[in-house]
Amino acid sequence: MQDLIQGLKKENTTKIVMLVSDGLGGLPMKPGGKTELEQAETPNLDALAKRGAQGAMYPIARGITPGSGPGHLGLFGYDPVKYLIGRGALEATGVKFPLGPNDVAIRCNFCTLDAEGKISDRRAGRIPTEESTPLVLKLREISIPGVEIFVEPVKEHRFVVVLRAEGLGGKVADTDPQREGVPPLDPKPTEDCEGCRRTCQFAKKFFEEACKLLADEKKANGLTMRGFAKLPHIPRFEDVYGTRAAAIAVYPMYKGLAQLVGMDIVGEPATLSEEIDVLEQCWDDYDFFFVHFKYTDSRGEDGDFDEKVKMVQELDSIIPRIEKLGPDVLIVTCDHSTPAKLSSHSWHSCPTLIVADDVRVDMTEAYSETESECRGGLGHFPAVELMPQALAFAGRLEKFGA
Amino acid sequence: MQDLIQGLKKENTTKIVMLVSDGLGGLPMKPGGKTELEQAETPNLDALAKRGAQGAMYPIARGITPGSGPGHLGLFGYDPVKYLIGRGALEATGVKFPLGPNDVAIRCNFCTLDAEGKISDRRAGRIPTEESTPLVLKLREISIPGVEIFVEPVKEHRFVVVLRAEGLGGKVADTDPQREGVPPLDPKPTEDCEGCRRTCQFAKKFFEEACKLLADEKKANGLTMRGFAKLPHIPRFEDVYGTRAAAIAVYPMYKGLAQLVGMDIVGEPATLSEEIDVLEQCWDDYDFFFVHFKYTDSRGEDGDFDEKVKMVQELDSIIPRIEKLGPDVLIVTCDHSTPAKLSSHSWHSCPTLIVADDVRVDMTEAYSETESECRGGLGHFPAVELMPQALAFAGRLEKFGA
Numbered sequence: 001m002q003d004l005i006q007g008l009k010k011e012n013t014t015k016i017v018m019l020v021s022d023g024l025g026g027l028p029m030k031p032g033g034k035t036e037l038e039q040a041e042t043p044n045l046d047a048l049a050k051r052g053a054q055g056a057m058y059p060i061a062r063g064i065t066p067g068s069g070p071g072h073l074g075l076f077g078y079d080p081v082k083y084l085i086g087r088g089a090l091e092a093t094g095v096k097f098p099l100g101p102n103d104v105a106i107r108c109n110f111c112t113l114d115a116e117g118k119i120s121d122r123r124a125g126r127i128p129t130e131e132s133t134p135l136v137l138k139l140r141e142i143s144i145p146g147v148e149i150f151v152e153p154v155k156e157h158r159f160v161v162v163l164r165a166e167g168l169g170g171k172v173a174d175t176d177p178q179r180e181g182v183p184p185l186d187p188k189p190t191e192d193c194e195g196c197r198r199t200c201q202f203a204k205k206f207f208e209e210a211c212k213l214l215a216d217e218k219k220a221n222g223l224t225m226r227g228f229a230k231l232p233h234i235p236r237f238e239d240v241y242g243t244r245a246a247a248i249a250v251y252p253m254y255k256g257l258a259q260l261v262g263m264d265i266v267g268e269p270a271t272l273s274e275e276i277d278v279l280e281q282c283w284d285d286y287d288f289f290f291v292h293f294k295y296t297d298s299r300g301e302d303g304d305f306d307e308k309v310k311m312v313q314e315l316d317s318i319i320p321r322i323e324k325l326g327p328d329v330l331i332v333t334c335d336h337s338t339p340a341k342l343s344s345h346s347w348h349s350c351p352t353l354i355v356a357d358d359v360r361v362d363m364t365e366a367y368s369e370t371e372s373e374c375r376g377g378l379g380h381f382p383a384v385e386l387m388p389q390a391l392a393f394a395g396r397l398e399k400f401g402a
Numbered sequence: 403m404q405d406l407i408q409g410l411k412k413e414n415t416t417k418i419v420m421l422v423s424d425g426l427g428g429l430p431m432k433p434g435g436k437t438e439l440e441q442a443e444t445p446n447l448d449a450l451a452k453r454g455a456q457g458a459m460y461p462i463a464r465g466i467t468p469g470s471g472p473g474h475l476g477l478f479g480y481d482p483v484k485y486l487i488g489r490g491a492l493e494a495t496g497v498k499f500p501l502g503p504n505d506v507a508i509r510c511n512f513c514t515l516d517a518e519g520k521i522s523d524r525r526a527g528r529i530p531t532e533e534s535t536p537l538v539l540k541l542r543e544i545s546i547p548g549v550e551i552f553v554e555p556v557k558e559h560r561f562v563v564v565l566r567a568e569g570l571g572g573k574v575a576d577t578d579p580q581r582e583g584v585p586p587l588d589p590k591p592t593e594d595c596e597g598c599r600r601t602c603q604f605a606k607k608f609f610e611e612a613c614k615l616l617a618d619e620k621k622a623n624g625l626t627m628r629g630f631a632k633l634p635h636i637p638r639f640e641d642v643y644g645t646r647a648a649a650i651a652v653y654p655m656y657k658g659l660a661q662l663v664g665m666d667i668v669g670e671p672a673t674l675s676e677e678i679d680v681l682e683q684c685w686d687d688y689d690f691f692f693v694h695f696k697y698t699d700s701r702g703e704d705g706d707f708d709e710k711v712k713m714v715q716e717l718d719s720i721i722p723r724i725e726k727l728g729p730d731v732l733i734v735t736c737d738h739s740t741p742a743k744l745s746s747h748s749w750h751s752c753p754t755l756i757v758a759d760d761v762r763v764d765m766t767e768a769y770s771e772t773e774s775e776c777r778g779g780l781g782h783f784p785a786v787e788l789m790p791q792a793l794a795f796a797g798r799l800e801k802f803g804a
Contacts, residue, residue, distance in 0.1 A: 001463065004483060008466070051433065053775075358429060358743070360437075360750060363776040377775040379458060379782030388465030392749040399747055400462055401469035401482065402489040402629070 002077060002240050005388055005397065009242035014328035014394040016243065017279075017289045020075060021315050022068075022254075023297025023338025025350050025369055029305055036296075036305060036340060037351065037368050040312035044319035045332065045353070045367035052330075052355035053362040054371060055378025057386060059336050065347045071335030072257045074383030076237060076290075085260065086170060086229020092160045093256030095152050096265075099231045104168045104199050107227040109176065110135065110157040110220035113211070117183045117222075122176065123157045124220040132157060135220050142209040147202045157220070163202050169195030170230035172203065177224075184224050199228065236262035237288075241391060246282050248275045249292035258290055272314055276321045283325055291322075297345075300338030308340050329356040329393045332367065333386070349373055352386065356393035404479060404642050407790050407799065411644035416730035416796040418645065419681070419691045422477060423717050424470075424656075425699025425740025427752050427771055431707055438698075438707060438742060439753065440770050442714035446721035447734065447755070447769040454732075454757035455764045456773060457780025459788060461738050467749045473737030474659045476785030478639060478692075487662065488572065488631020494562045495658030497554050498667075501633045506570045506601050509629040511578065512537065512559040512622035515613070519585045519624075524578065525559045526622040534559060537622050544611040549604045559622070565604050571597030572632035574605065579626075586626045601630065638664035639690075643793060648684050650677045651694035660692055674716060678723045685727055693724075699747075702740030710742050731795045732757045734769065735788070751775055751782065758795035 026036035059066040059074045060081065069090050070080030088105035099105060110124035110132060124132075136153040139161075143149070148164040171191040175184045187203040189196035203225055214221045237245045239262075246266045247258030255265045264286070267278030272293050279289055293315055299308035322330060330353075337348040351372040362377025373380070378389070391397050428438035461468040461476045462483065471492055472482030490507035501507060512526035512534060526534075538555040541563075545551070550566040573593040577586045589605040591598035605627055616623045639647045641664075648668045649660030657667045666688070669680030674695050681691055695717055701710035724732060735754040738747045753774040764779025775782070780791070793799050 004463070004466070358741075358748070358750075360429065360771055360775060361433070363772065375776045377458075377772065379775065381464060381782070385464045388463065389749075390465075392465035392467070397465060397467065397749070399467045399469050401472035401486055402492060 001384060001388065002235065004400070005077070005391065006240045008398045008400055009240070009391070010396050010398050011242045012395055014396065015287055015289070016329040016331070016390050016394050017291065017322055017327040018075065018331045018333070018390065019291045019293070019322065021293045021296045021332070021334050023300045023336060023345065024312070024334035025337025025339070025348050026300065026308065027339035027341045027348070029341050035369050036300070036308045037312055038370070040309045040316065042312060042316040042367060044316045046365070048319065048330070048332065048355050049353055049364050049367040049371065051361060052353050053359045053378050054364045054367065054376035055352050056349035056373040056376060056380045057333060057352040057383050058349055058380070059383045061382060063347050065345050066336045067345070068253060068335060069257060072254065075333065075335055075386060076261050077240070077384055077387030078234065078261065079384055083232050083234055085232065087227030088160070088229035089231045090253060090256060091154060091227065092152070092162060093260050094252035095154055095160060096256070096259070097150065097152050097160065097162060099162065100164065101231070101233070102164050102166050102168065103231065104163045104170050105229050106161045106163070106203065106225045108159050108161050108223045108225050110159070111184070111222045111224055112219055113183070113222035119177065119180045119182060119184065119222070121219070122180060122224070127157050127219050129153070129155050132159070132220060135214065135217065138213055139210055141213065142206060144202055144205050144209070149206065161206065161225070163199060165198070167195045168199045169193045170199070170228050171196045172199050172228035174226040175207070175224050176226050184222065187225060231260070234261055238262055241288070241387065242396065243288035244286045245288040245290065246286040247290045247292070248278045250275065251292070251294050254292040254294070263290060272318055276318050279322065280325065296334070297338045300340050301343060303340050303343035305340035329354065329390050331386070331390055349380065350383070352378065354378065354389065354393060358393060403786055403790065404637065406802070407479070407793065408642045410799045410802055411642070411793070412798050412800050413644050414797055416798060417689055417691070418731040418733070418792050418796050419693060419724055419729040420477065420733045420735070420792065421693045421695070421724065423695045423698045423734070423736050425702045425738060425747065426714070426736035427739025427741070427748070427750050428702065428710065429741035429743045429750070431743050437771050438702070438710045439714055440772070442711045442718065444714060444718040444769060446718045448767070450721065450732070450734065450757050451755055451766050451769040451773065453763060454755050455761045455780050456766045456769065456778035457754050458751035458775040458778060458782045459735060459754040459785050460751055460782070461785045463784065465749050467747050468738045469747070470655060470737060471659060474656065477735065477737055477788060478663050479642070479786055479789030480636065480663065481786055485634050485636055487634065489629030490562070490631035491633045492655060492658055493556060493629065494554070494564060495662050496654035497556055497562060498658070498661065499552065499554050499562065499564060501564065502566065503633070503635070504566050504568050504570065505633065506565045506572050507631050508563045508565070508605065508627045510561050510563050510625045510627050512561070513586070513624045513626055514621055515585070515624035521579070521582045521584060521586065521624070523621070524582060524626070529559050529621050531555070531557050534561070534622060537616065537619065540615055541612055543615065544608060546604055546607050546611070551608065563608065563627070565601060567600070569597045570601045571595045572601065572630050573598045574601050574630035576628040577609070577626050578628050586624065589627060633662070636663055640664055643690070643789065644798065645690035646688045647690040647692065648688040649692045649694070650680045652677065653694070653696050656694045656696070665692060674720055678720050681724070682727065698736070699740045702742050703745055705742050705745035707742040730758060731792050733788070733792055752785070754780065754788065756780065756791060756795060760795060
């Protein structure tokens with residue numbers, strides 16, 4: 001599909017806004033009740049629904065609950081099964097580390113080891129960032145022949161290690177035993193591959209050197225390694241679609257995902273309102289704007305229906321500011337549902353709204369799960385088919401064939 | 403999909419009519435307005451809608467605007483991306499030239515060259531067919547060692563050249579520079595392939611020989627070559643589906659497309675009413691009837707909403723004549739939308755109606771874009787899934803698996 005789209009792309013001056021409210025889709029807490037989106041007062045979104053078309057979108061496929069990585073890749077038009085991004089690579093890009101083709105990224109946790117080398121606290125007492133950062137920087141002293149090593153702080157007990165050498169493999173099992181009272185596991189390949197064995201040797205050596213450097217620490221005197229990952233080769237968003245793309249997000253992981261596909265990360269907003277400030281400021285510099293709102297997901301994960309309703313209302317409140325900019329295509333959607341009832345991501349469809357001049361206005365009267373699923377003019381479709389529609393409504397695709 | 407269908411096909415005496423109203427799908431000219439199909443008085447189509455089921459069909463995929471070739475191949479159940487047919491091959495089949503596997507077809511335009519060999523008129527003053535045909539026939543004198551050459555008139559300044567030799571390649575750029583004041587370009591391969599280089603040599607030699615033969619002409623003393631194309635290997639419609647298929651169309655290109663998949667081209671109708679005459683006349687001789695109505699597309703391309711509405715009404719008016727024949731399955735659809743608002747093909751879905759004894763009658767009350775998209779019983783589906791449904795409703799598919 002992306003090959004087809006890439007061959008048809010046409011440049012023009014239209015602007016596309018994709019507003020992604022993370023985990024927006026929900027469920028009623030009780031049979032016969034309303035979803036978070038139905039419960040919320042959303043006059044602006046409902047007005048958009050009346051002049052747009054809705055569809056029910058599946059992030060990966062029906063029945064599949066996506067993580068944030070696959071959820072966003074689908075929205076950006078990348079087959080999330082083909083471009084599976086390991087946790088280590090996600091974390092590294094989240095802290096803006098520029099991963100290259102010879103890199104294996106690893107998520108590391110400081111842990112506390114007892115005198116026998118067994119884990120007594122898997123998160124090193126949730127050591128605060130101020131205390132952990134100097135320790136992370138100390139680990140940069142480690143040098144191992146045959147491999148370049150990068151060590152990057154993340155937050156609290158979490159940091160990232162990147163091993164760089166030609167031919168390293170990324171198929172390595174976590175060393176975190178997922179329980180206390182046992183030592184960290186040795187790194188083991190999960191596939192029979194020479195490159196993976198070399199990664200394991202370097203990782204083991206790194207662990208040993210780190211333990212020496214951390215020997216005098218009380219909390220963080222050891223580490224576990226998880227999510228070993230190489231970066232898949234991902235075609236650049238601009239090369240595929242011909243749009244200059246800006247990503248506006250508060251959380252590092254979403255910035256990282258956008259950066260992985262080659263979007264520019266714009267601004268340092270801390271709230272949704274500040275994100276719209278950034279959108280206004282960079283409006284003339286880009287054609288495509290990915291705007292990410294985190295808190296519908298966060299409150300869904302908390303299982304807090306009422307707070308999620310408030311977040312939906314916050315989302316609704318900024319719609320007029322986006323409309324005022326006059327996007328040619330405005331999309332409101334989510335990367336997956338996070339119903340408060342489930343306190344987790346879910347497999348349910350994502351209510352997806354497209355507003356554009358040449359949209360066939362459908363029968364829906366409000367922006368909601370039921371409206372989009374039952375009488376949305378866009379029907380039901382997988383997320384990878386969203387970008388082609390966005391580009392079509394923006395007049396950015398040539399005719400296929402004669 | 404076609405392999406699956408071919409393995410399940412079952413012959414019986416049922417008859418299927420696929421009525422294709424080219425470019426039928428539309429858009430309101432203004433927000434809140436009606437589409438051409440909604441504006442038109444269509445009592446017969448609406449009556450069919452009440453006793454049939456509708457769906458929203460995508461010719462290629464969401465967001466993709468198809469040309470006529472891919473649009474029709476999809477309707478016939480052939481993956482339009484896999485079976486991409488170049489313009490030269492389309493034009494050749496349009497004039498009923500039986501293209502073979504060793505043929506490269508080329509669309510040629512007579513042009514006017516000045517004394518320096520530069521193009522002064524890209525269409526040779528739109529030379530009338532009476533004048534151009536003798537010149538085309540004259541070009542049949544050209545003989546080049548190593549290649550068989552066929553030259554076929556089309557219309558006005560247009561003709562077709564077919565080069566036939568084993569191993570010729572079709573990946574060659576147009577020689578039409580798309581502007582006047584410069585000479586025609588030399589034919590150049592667009593891929594690094596020996597067969598393409600040979601095609602270029604023959605094409606260049608043909609150009610030189612043609613210029614000699616045309617040297618004394620005032621208008622048509624040169625030519626440009628476009629749309630170099632080999633024919634993909636396309637399985638025959640009858641082999642795949644087991645139906646004897648008749649194509650009834652006014653325009654050569656649609657006859658050509660039908661012929662490419664192995665349908666019989668029946669009659670020489672000049673109007674929709676004459677097409678239905680032909681349908682009546684050949685009713686006993688075939689099982690599947692592709693009836694093509696051109697003018698909904700033409701008026702859409704003109705941007706003439708009111709005239710397109712009239713064409714829709716003309717389409718509606720012949721429905722009773724088709725019903726009288728008693729088809730077991732009657733399909734009304736289009737190869738793509740051509741909204742008058744856009745004056746061009748578009749990516750919007752095609753309202754598609756199936757009437758058959760065993761159809762599950764849906765909630766739609768009228769034949770229209772909104773009805774089919776928002777509450778059509780057939781949902782949203784790609785065009786390649788239309789033929790399997792047609793055959794199923796005709797009782798022409800065996801059970802799959804035990």
